[in-house]
Amino acid sequence: MFELAELRSFWVYLSASPLLGLTLTLCAYAVAQAMYARCKFSALANPVAIAIALVCAVLWLSGMSYERYFAGAQFVHFLLGPATVALAVPLVRQLPRLRRAFLPVTLALVCGSVTAIVSAVCIVVALGGTAELARSAGPKSATTPIAMAVSERLGGLPSLTAVLVIGTGIFGAVTARFLFGWMKIHSHEVRGFALGVASHGIGTARAFQVSAEMGAFAGLGMGLNGVLTALLAPGLIPLVLRWLGV
Protein backbone atom coordinates (compact mmCIF):
# COMPACT_ATOMS: atom_id res chain seq x y z
CA MET A 1 0.00 0.00 0.00
CA PHE A 2 2.79 2.32 1.02
CA GLU A 3 4.64 1.70 -2.24
CA LEU A 4 1.57 2.51 -4.30
CA ALA A 5 1.17 5.82 -2.49
CA GLU A 6 4.85 6.52 -3.06
CA LEU A 7 4.48 5.81 -6.77
CA ARG A 8 1.45 8.06 -6.93
CA SER A 9 3.21 11.00 -5.32
CA PHE A 10 6.20 10.49 -7.61
CA TRP A 11 3.86 10.65 -10.63
CA VAL A 12 2.22 13.82 -9.30
CA TYR A 13 5.69 15.31 -8.75
CA LEU A 14 6.88 14.37 -12.25
CA SER A 15 3.76 15.50 -14.08
CA ALA A 16 4.05 18.95 -12.52
CA SER A 17 7.22 19.63 -14.54
CA PRO A 18 7.48 20.01 -18.34
CA LEU A 19 9.90 17.07 -18.39
CA LEU A 20 7.16 14.45 -18.53
CA GLY A 21 5.29 15.87 -21.54
CA LEU A 22 8.51 16.26 -23.50
CA THR A 23 9.75 12.76 -22.66
CA LEU A 24 6.34 11.26 -23.47
CA THR A 25 6.37 12.93 -26.92
CA LEU A 26 9.84 11.63 -27.79
CA CYS A 27 9.11 8.12 -26.47
CA ALA A 28 5.85 7.91 -28.43
CA TYR A 29 7.69 9.01 -31.57
CA ALA A 30 10.48 6.43 -31.00
CA VAL A 31 7.89 3.66 -30.61
CA ALA A 32 5.99 4.91 -33.70
CA GLN A 33 9.23 4.90 -35.73
CA ALA A 34 10.00 1.35 -34.59
CA MET A 35 6.49 0.20 -35.58
CA TYR A 36 6.85 2.01 -38.92
CA ALA A 37 10.16 0.17 -39.55
CA ARG A 38 8.58 -3.15 -38.44
CA CYS A 39 5.82 -2.58 -41.02
CA LYS A 40 8.56 -2.19 -43.70
CA PHE A 41 7.89 1.59 -43.98
CA SER A 42 4.39 0.98 -45.30
CA ALA A 43 2.45 4.21 -45.83
CA LEU A 44 -0.35 2.69 -43.75
CA ALA A 45 1.80 2.81 -40.59
CA ASN A 46 2.06 6.61 -40.62
CA PRO A 47 4.34 7.54 -37.69
CA VAL A 48 2.54 10.86 -36.99
CA ALA A 49 -0.80 9.07 -36.59
CA ILE A 50 0.69 6.28 -34.44
CA ALA A 51 2.55 8.71 -32.14
CA ILE A 52 -0.58 10.89 -31.70
CA ALA A 53 -2.65 7.80 -30.85
CA LEU A 54 -0.04 6.60 -28.31
CA VAL A 55 0.16 9.96 -26.53
CA CYS A 56 -3.65 10.24 -26.46
CA ALA A 57 -3.88 6.76 -24.95
CA VAL A 58 -1.36 7.64 -22.21
CA LEU A 59 -3.16 10.93 -21.42
CA TRP A 60 -6.50 9.14 -21.27
CA LEU A 61 -5.21 6.32 -19.06
CA SER A 62 -3.29 8.58 -16.66
CA GLY A 63 -5.85 11.37 -16.53
CA MET A 64 -3.19 13.94 -17.42
CA SER A 65 -4.69 17.11 -18.95
CA TYR A 66 -3.68 18.34 -22.40
CA GLU A 67 -2.51 21.65 -20.92
CA ARG A 68 -0.14 19.85 -18.57
CA TYR A 69 1.14 17.64 -21.41
CA PHE A 70 1.66 20.63 -23.70
CA ALA A 71 3.77 22.43 -21.06
CA GLY A 72 6.49 19.95 -22.04
CA ALA A 73 5.49 19.19 -25.63
CA GLN A 74 5.64 22.87 -26.58
CA PHE A 75 9.41 22.59 -26.90
CA VAL A 76 8.94 20.14 -29.77
CA HIS A 77 6.02 22.12 -31.20
CA PHE A 78 8.19 25.25 -31.26
CA LEU A 79 10.63 23.62 -33.70
CA LEU A 80 7.95 23.62 -36.44
CA GLY A 81 8.85 27.26 -37.16
CA PRO A 82 12.60 26.79 -37.76
CA ALA A 83 11.87 23.52 -39.62
CA THR A 84 9.59 25.41 -42.02
CA VAL A 85 12.36 27.96 -42.63
CA ALA A 86 14.80 25.06 -43.18
CA LEU A 87 12.70 23.83 -46.14
CA ALA A 88 14.52 26.47 -48.20
CA VAL A 89 17.71 24.35 -48.06
CA PRO A 90 16.56 21.26 -50.05
CA LEU A 91 14.65 23.64 -52.32
CA VAL A 92 17.82 25.45 -53.41
CA ARG A 93 19.36 22.03 -54.22
CA GLN A 94 16.48 21.35 -56.63
CA LEU A 95 16.75 24.77 -58.26
CA PRO A 96 18.09 23.64 -61.68
CA ARG A 97 15.15 21.21 -61.98
CA LEU A 98 12.78 23.87 -60.69
CA ARG A 99 13.92 26.42 -63.27
CA ARG A 100 13.17 24.01 -66.10
CA ALA A 101 9.79 23.15 -64.61
CA PHE A 102 8.62 26.65 -63.72
CA LEU A 103 5.58 26.70 -66.01
CA PRO A 104 4.38 23.11 -65.29
CA VAL A 105 4.79 23.70 -61.54
CA THR A 106 2.79 26.93 -61.66
CA LEU A 107 0.01 25.29 -63.71
CA ALA A 108 -0.17 22.25 -61.41
CA LEU A 109 -0.18 24.48 -58.32
CA VAL A 110 -3.12 26.61 -59.50
CA CYS A 111 -5.17 23.57 -60.63
CA GLY A 112 -4.41 21.65 -57.43
CA SER A 113 -5.16 24.57 -55.12
CA VAL A 114 -8.51 25.36 -56.80
CA THR A 115 -9.45 21.64 -56.80
CA ALA A 116 -8.68 21.36 -53.07
CA ILE A 117 -10.89 24.31 -52.13
CA VAL A 118 -13.81 23.82 -54.56
CA SER A 119 -14.13 20.03 -54.17
CA ALA A 120 -14.11 20.20 -50.35
CA VAL A 121 -16.87 22.85 -50.32
CA CYS A 122 -18.96 21.02 -52.95
CA ILE A 123 -18.78 17.57 -51.31
CA VAL A 124 -19.63 18.88 -47.83
CA VAL A 125 -22.63 20.85 -49.17
CA ALA A 126 -23.78 17.96 -51.40
CA LEU A 127 -23.91 15.64 -48.37
CA GLY A 128 -26.04 18.04 -46.37
CA GLY A 129 -23.36 20.03 -44.51
CA THR A 130 -24.14 23.66 -43.60
CA ALA A 131 -22.40 26.67 -45.16
CA GLU A 132 -20.48 27.10 -41.89
CA LEU A 133 -19.06 23.56 -42.17
CA ALA A 134 -18.20 24.11 -45.85
CA ARG A 135 -16.34 27.32 -44.96
CA SER A 136 -14.42 25.36 -42.32
CA ALA A 137 -13.50 22.59 -44.80
CA GLY A 138 -12.51 24.80 -47.77
CA PRO A 139 -8.94 25.70 -46.71
CA LYS A 140 -8.12 22.18 -45.33
CA SER A 141 -5.14 21.54 -47.68
CA ALA A 142 -3.21 24.60 -46.48
CA THR A 143 -0.90 24.44 -43.47
CA THR A 144 -2.70 24.84 -40.09
CA PRO A 145 -2.05 28.54 -39.29
CA ILE A 146 -3.12 29.68 -42.78
CA ALA A 147 -6.17 27.40 -42.86
CA MET A 148 -7.36 28.56 -39.43
CA ALA A 149 -6.90 32.24 -40.31
CA VAL A 150 -8.86 31.81 -43.59
CA SER A 151 -11.64 29.86 -41.85
CA GLU A 152 -11.98 32.51 -39.15
CA ARG A 153 -12.13 35.34 -41.65
CA LEU A 154 -14.92 33.62 -43.62
CA GLY A 155 -17.02 32.75 -40.57
CA GLY A 156 -16.08 29.08 -40.35
CA LEU A 157 -15.06 27.21 -37.19
CA PRO A 158 -11.24 27.51 -36.81
CA SER A 159 -10.98 24.60 -34.35
CA LEU A 160 -12.92 22.33 -36.71
CA THR A 161 -10.64 23.51 -39.55
CA ALA A 162 -7.60 22.46 -37.49
CA VAL A 163 -9.05 18.95 -37.11
CA LEU A 164 -9.73 18.73 -40.86
CA VAL A 165 -6.21 20.00 -41.72
CA ILE A 166 -4.53 17.28 -39.63
CA GLY A 167 -6.95 14.66 -41.03
CA THR A 168 -6.16 15.78 -44.58
CA GLY A 169 -2.42 15.55 -43.89
CA ILE A 170 -2.58 12.03 -42.49
CA PHE A 171 -5.11 10.74 -45.06
CA GLY A 172 -3.03 12.07 -47.98
CA ALA A 173 0.24 10.70 -46.55
CA VAL A 174 -1.36 7.27 -46.09
CA THR A 175 -3.19 6.96 -49.43
CA ALA A 176 -0.92 8.82 -51.91
CA ARG A 177 1.33 5.85 -52.55
CA PHE A 178 -1.56 3.59 -53.53
CA LEU A 179 -3.26 6.28 -55.63
CA PHE A 180 -0.04 7.09 -57.53
CA GLY A 181 0.72 3.40 -58.00
CA TRP A 182 -2.73 2.89 -59.50
CA MET A 183 -2.33 6.02 -61.69
CA LYS A 184 1.16 4.82 -62.75
CA ILE A 185 2.84 8.05 -61.63
CA HIS A 186 6.40 7.16 -60.66
CA SER A 187 8.39 10.42 -60.79
CA HIS A 188 9.48 11.47 -57.30
CA GLU A 189 9.18 15.14 -58.23
CA VAL A 190 5.56 14.78 -59.39
CA ARG A 191 4.57 12.61 -56.41
CA GLY A 192 6.27 14.96 -53.94
CA PHE A 193 4.78 18.15 -55.35
CA ALA A 194 1.24 16.70 -55.34
CA LEU A 195 1.70 15.46 -51.75
CA GLY A 196 2.82 18.91 -50.59
CA VAL A 197 -0.07 20.71 -52.33
CA ALA A 198 -2.75 18.27 -51.06
CA SER A 199 -1.39 17.35 -47.62
CA HIS A 200 0.90 20.22 -46.49
CA GLY A 201 3.51 19.47 -43.78
CA ILE A 202 2.45 15.92 -42.93
CA GLY A 203 2.57 14.98 -46.63
CA THR A 204 5.98 16.68 -46.79
CA ALA A 205 7.23 14.70 -43.78
CA ARG A 206 6.12 11.50 -45.52
CA ALA A 207 7.86 12.59 -48.75
CA PHE A 208 11.16 13.20 -46.91
CA GLN A 209 10.97 9.62 -45.60
CA VAL A 210 10.93 8.36 -49.19
CA SER A 211 13.64 10.55 -50.77
CA ALA A 212 15.27 13.97 -50.47
CA GLU A 213 14.11 15.14 -53.91
CA MET A 214 10.53 14.03 -53.21
CA GLY A 215 10.74 15.98 -49.94
CA ALA A 216 12.11 19.10 -51.62
CA PHE A 217 9.27 19.18 -54.16
CA ALA A 218 6.72 18.48 -51.40
CA GLY A 219 8.09 21.40 -49.37
CA LEU A 220 7.77 23.59 -52.45
CA GLY A 221 4.16 22.45 -53.02
CA MET A 222 3.25 23.02 -49.38
CA GLY A 223 4.79 26.50 -49.23
CA LEU A 224 3.28 27.67 -52.52
CA ASN A 225 -0.17 26.22 -51.79
CA GLY A 226 -0.17 27.90 -48.37
CA VAL A 227 0.40 31.28 -49.97
CA LEU A 228 -2.08 30.65 -52.81
CA THR A 229 -4.82 29.38 -50.46
CA ALA A 230 -4.44 32.51 -48.32
CA LEU A 231 -4.95 34.59 -51.47
CA LEU A 232 -7.62 32.50 -53.28
CA ALA A 233 -9.87 30.97 -50.61
CA PRO A 234 -11.39 34.21 -49.19
CA GLY A 235 -12.79 35.04 -52.67
CA LEU A 236 -13.37 31.55 -54.01
CA ILE A 237 -15.30 29.94 -51.12
CA PRO A 238 -18.15 32.55 -50.95
CA LEU A 239 -18.36 32.39 -54.76
CA VAL A 240 -18.79 28.60 -54.79
CA LEU A 241 -21.32 28.76 -51.93
CA ARG A 242 -23.38 31.35 -53.81
CA TRP A 243 -23.19 29.21 -56.94
CA LEU A 244 -24.42 26.20 -54.94
CA GLY A 245 -27.20 28.36 -53.53
CA VAL A 246 -26.33 27.84 -49.85
Next chain:
Amino acid sequence: MLVSFTILLLFQCLGEGIAYVLHLPVPGPVIGMLLLFAALLAAPALQRKIEADANELLRHLSLLFVPAGVGIVAAASSSSGHWLALLAGLMGSTLLTLAVTALVLRAASPKDGDV
Protein backbone atom coordinates in the same frame (compact mmCIF):
# COMPACT_ATOMS: atom_id res chain seq x y z
CA MET B 1 24.63 23.10 -35.09
CA LEU B 2 24.28 26.22 -32.98
CA VAL B 3 25.24 28.44 -35.93
CA SER B 4 22.68 26.81 -38.24
CA PHE B 5 19.95 27.01 -35.62
CA THR B 6 20.69 30.69 -34.99
CA ILE B 7 20.46 31.40 -38.73
CA LEU B 8 17.12 29.57 -39.01
CA LEU B 9 15.70 31.47 -36.01
CA LEU B 10 16.95 34.79 -37.40
CA PHE B 11 15.10 34.18 -40.67
CA GLN B 12 11.99 33.12 -38.76
CA CYS B 13 12.11 36.37 -36.75
CA LEU B 14 12.50 38.33 -39.96
CA GLY B 15 9.50 36.52 -41.48
CA GLU B 16 7.35 37.06 -38.38
CA GLY B 17 8.30 40.74 -38.38
CA ILE B 18 7.37 41.24 -42.02
CA ALA B 19 4.03 39.39 -41.60
CA TYR B 20 3.21 41.57 -38.58
CA VAL B 21 4.19 44.92 -40.06
CA LEU B 22 2.52 44.33 -43.45
CA HIS B 23 -0.54 42.51 -41.97
CA LEU B 24 0.02 39.51 -44.29
CA PRO B 25 -2.27 36.48 -43.90
CA VAL B 26 0.76 34.20 -44.50
CA PRO B 27 2.56 32.75 -41.42
CA GLY B 28 5.98 34.18 -40.49
CA PRO B 29 7.94 30.92 -40.98
CA VAL B 30 6.68 30.61 -44.59
CA ILE B 31 7.95 34.14 -45.32
CA GLY B 32 11.17 33.22 -43.50
CA MET B 33 11.55 30.23 -45.81
CA LEU B 34 11.20 32.44 -48.92
CA LEU B 35 13.74 34.92 -47.48
CA LEU B 36 16.25 32.14 -46.68
CA PHE B 37 15.73 30.77 -50.20
CA ALA B 38 16.69 34.17 -51.61
CA ALA B 39 19.65 34.45 -49.23
CA LEU B 40 20.95 31.01 -50.22
CA LEU B 41 20.84 32.01 -53.89
CA ALA B 42 22.74 35.21 -53.14
CA ALA B 43 25.35 33.51 -50.89
CA PRO B 44 26.07 29.84 -51.74
CA ALA B 45 28.60 29.67 -48.85
CA LEU B 46 25.62 29.85 -46.47
CA GLN B 47 24.23 26.66 -47.99
CA ARG B 48 27.33 24.64 -47.05
CA LYS B 49 27.20 26.03 -43.52
CA ILE B 50 23.63 25.01 -42.70
CA GLU B 51 22.87 22.16 -45.12
CA ALA B 52 23.67 19.16 -42.89
CA ASP B 53 21.82 20.51 -39.84
CA ALA B 54 18.80 21.65 -41.85
CA ASN B 55 18.46 18.19 -43.40
CA GLU B 56 18.79 16.55 -39.98
CA LEU B 57 15.93 18.71 -38.67
CA LEU B 58 13.77 17.90 -41.70
CA ARG B 59 14.41 14.17 -41.29
CA HIS B 60 12.34 14.37 -38.09
CA LEU B 61 9.60 16.64 -39.43
CA SER B 62 6.98 14.01 -38.45
CA LEU B 63 7.83 14.36 -34.76
CA LEU B 64 7.06 18.08 -34.79
CA PHE B 65 3.37 17.48 -35.67
CA VAL B 66 2.72 15.23 -32.66
CA PRO B 67 1.95 17.88 -29.94
CA ALA B 68 -0.52 19.81 -32.14
CA GLY B 69 -2.08 16.57 -33.35
CA VAL B 70 -2.70 15.40 -29.79
CA GLY B 71 -4.38 18.73 -28.98
CA ILE B 72 -6.64 18.45 -31.99
CA VAL B 73 -7.70 14.89 -31.13
CA ALA B 74 -8.37 16.04 -27.56
CA ALA B 75 -10.53 18.92 -28.86
CA ALA B 76 -12.29 16.91 -31.57
CA SER B 77 -14.51 15.06 -29.12
CA SER B 78 -16.30 18.34 -28.35
CA SER B 79 -17.23 19.12 -31.98
CA SER B 80 -20.50 17.81 -33.39
CA GLY B 81 -22.75 17.24 -36.39
CA HIS B 82 -22.47 16.12 -40.02
CA TRP B 83 -19.39 13.95 -39.51
CA LEU B 84 -20.18 11.92 -42.61
CA ALA B 85 -20.27 15.01 -44.88
CA LEU B 86 -17.01 16.32 -43.40
CA LEU B 87 -15.25 12.95 -43.62
CA ALA B 88 -16.34 12.38 -47.23
CA GLY B 89 -15.36 15.94 -48.11
CA LEU B 90 -11.92 15.48 -46.55
CA MET B 91 -11.22 12.13 -48.24
CA GLY B 92 -12.74 12.88 -51.64
CA SER B 93 -11.15 16.31 -51.90
CA THR B 94 -7.71 15.09 -50.81
CA LEU B 95 -7.67 12.27 -53.38
CA LEU B 96 -8.92 14.62 -56.12
CA THR B 97 -6.27 17.22 -55.25
CA LEU B 98 -3.47 14.62 -55.31
CA ALA B 99 -4.65 13.26 -58.67
CA VAL B 100 -5.27 16.63 -60.36
CA THR B 101 -1.96 18.15 -59.21
CA ALA B 102 0.05 15.10 -60.29
CA LEU B 103 -1.72 14.75 -63.66
CA VAL B 104 -1.35 18.43 -64.56
CA LEU B 105 2.32 18.48 -63.55
CA ARG B 106 3.05 15.34 -65.56
CA ALA B 107 1.10 16.50 -68.60
CA ALA B 108 2.73 19.96 -68.60
CA SER B 109 6.27 18.66 -68.06
CA PRO B 110 8.59 18.65 -71.07
CA LYS B 111 9.45 14.96 -70.85
CA ASP B 112 7.17 12.22 -69.53
CA GLY B 113 7.95 11.30 -65.93
CA ASP B 114 10.83 13.75 -65.65
CA VAL B 115 10.26 17.26 -64.35
